[in-house]
Amino acid sequence: MKYVELLLFVLIGIQVFYFFIFAVAGLAPHELILKKGQPLTRFAVLIPGYKEDKIIVDTARQALEVDYPRERYRVIVLADSFQPETVQKLRAIGAEVLEVIFDHSTKAKSINKGLEYLENDPPEAIVILDSDNVMAHFFLRKVSDAFKSGHQIIQAHRTAKNKNTPMAILDAANEEIGNHIFRKGHRNMGLSSALIGSGMVFEYHLYKKYMAQITDTAGEDKQLEMLLLKDGHTIEFYEHAYVYDEKVSTTKNFGKQRTRWLGAQFYFFRNYFLDGLKHLILKGNVDYFDKCFQMALIPKVLLIGLMGIVGVVDYFTDWLTYNWLLLTVLYYSAMLISVPASMYNKDLLRAIAHIPVAIVALIGSILRINKKTATHFEVTEKGQTGEAK
Template identity: 25%
Template sequence: MLILNGLIAFLATLLAIPVLWFCIQIAAACWRRNSSQPQATSYINSTDSLRIALLIPAHDESVNLIPTLRSVQQQGIKNLRVVVVADNCSDDTAEVARSEGAEVIERTNPLLRGKGYALDFGVQYLAKTLPQVVVILDADCVLSPKVIEPLSLLALTTKRPVQALYLMKNTGDVSVKSKIAEFAWLVKNHVRPLGLHNMGLPCQLTGSGMAFPWSALSAVPLATGEIVEDMKLGIALTALGYPPLFSERTLVISQFPTNQTGVKSQRIRWEHGHLAMIFKEGIPKLRTAFATRDVSLFFLALDLCIPPLALLIALTVIWQLLAGVFWAWSGNSLPFLAGSIYLIGIGCAVAMAWRKFGRHVISGRELLTAPGYIVSKLSVYVGFIFRRQVKWVRSKRDNEPK
């Protein structure tokens, strides 16, 4: 019984850490707005004299690329170098990009596929001219007005990578499940990074709307087959002394696919990639941070170790059920009490995030149906154990056959 109690205490602590850190992040975002974000120094008041390169990796994105490039043109930045990497394309992505005024480089390697390889190819190309700042934008994203300039100036001034607020939106008449997915994305990409920023801590890179000083981007290996290359890049940069900074005032928007094949593929790639990163980078980097006393690396690795929200809630519910059985068998109610605290904490955190940030996305009544959404995602997590996705697969777009 002593050994069993010790194991239960260990597991309770293991679950408590991500639950507590998640709740702290949400509270920091909701209760305190930090107005102390570093600003560009006074002698840098224009991008006209800066060497800024916008790098867009694109695989069969000829249709989505047009609104992306036109939103770039509307930024009104002189001498902005726009480079599109047409990576393993079977459509006319390269021709479309050229027709919109972009500089295009083409890469073909059917064995080494994925965004990381495309980014590496683009960075090697840019190394010939050494830009001061490189901004990375996905080919299916649209920039809000005034994004590239403040991102670039902030990255140059702070000598740190800067992550814009990157949101995904639903379009048209969507299901409640789709609204829950949009809210979950909002929590992950807006609320939690804002909470970290308000505590003076770095944030994860989220894949699009990222500005890098050349010294930082050129210092890390990019040619990897990781399916969540943004997470790996962010923690690698932090380990090298370049912790990413969150910029809430700059907005990049993409759209969730309505194509069900695309939705499923996208969900599996994100979830499996995140879970794999916890074991490959999150836990090892926690040990490294302890050894080197690197506060930024420690808290970013700790943030990485928070599993996807649906899984975190599912694990807590499973714990509560098992703790109830253990209580009935042994008379020890402490594990059940701990689980109750975890569930109340997550529930309060989600409610705070919804009240302050998410009411325009989903109604309170619709949010109460989230347990059904969580159940629908359990197969994704079971698939991580038995059929893990390890290779990058492009999600089908809405204009493609289902």
């Protein structure tokens, strides 16, 4: 029992210190050095969607209304299994529509079709949005400055546009914790930002080259990260370029979404961890190994519950040592300092009380994972697009 406890303590302790170090690093500012007065970038904004008839027209309309010259960007909806009337509405408001059909739909397949569609008139850079995303009004101007300043791969600051339920608030807080630790904190430590899957900007030819290598997976953003970091590319994080994203509002959709995410995480851990370790030892590629290591991390919400239980047991019994209590305090501190001050209000407290429900949903997600989870796309139902802020 003693050795099992020691092993468990070491494994969880590594993760807790990992979170804590990058959470502290994220407290420092991360400002990009930008070259002003550069010509505006020619963008293609790709919006892949699968049966997203309910929200896609509003998303495309808002993308067409950002403050950027219309002749310098195109909005292209990659319409997988959309209704004919939806396609007509999209074209009527000025969006381009590429209809795609696959026996087995994935986001990567749609994007690759979109990149092929652009071959005859390629843009300088690609912006990837999800079908519920809204760019901030000056988003394209900001990322144009960053792109012209030499940043070929940029993860923008994706943040919540809805906080209408306790689950949506938890999801929003989880996103900001990820921004703080895996994006801002990592860049401040000299490592690459994590990609999120949307709100991303890439140099066109570079993106096309790497997307062509993506296999049949539902976690295309994670595989793309692996390939880019393995080859020594750096992913930048632009904290002040905002994309607003709809957060899941119900426990059912939370569990459904996490099943897909966790399935992809397990898949990439199995297939990349040892390769990342090899590249760390033989080539000193810390960035690539760090990404592979992230695939071994326990989900943040689940670890909150686990550390809470262990911490309470540690305090009231002599079953464990007080080292566990210290570990719990460190982990909770890392989470708390990673949540933006603007989110600290009564609604957040009510959402925190909802964490046990989220943990149960997360455990259910883990139990539902099977071999098809990482390769089969399952859409998470969204109900609104909201207005850009």
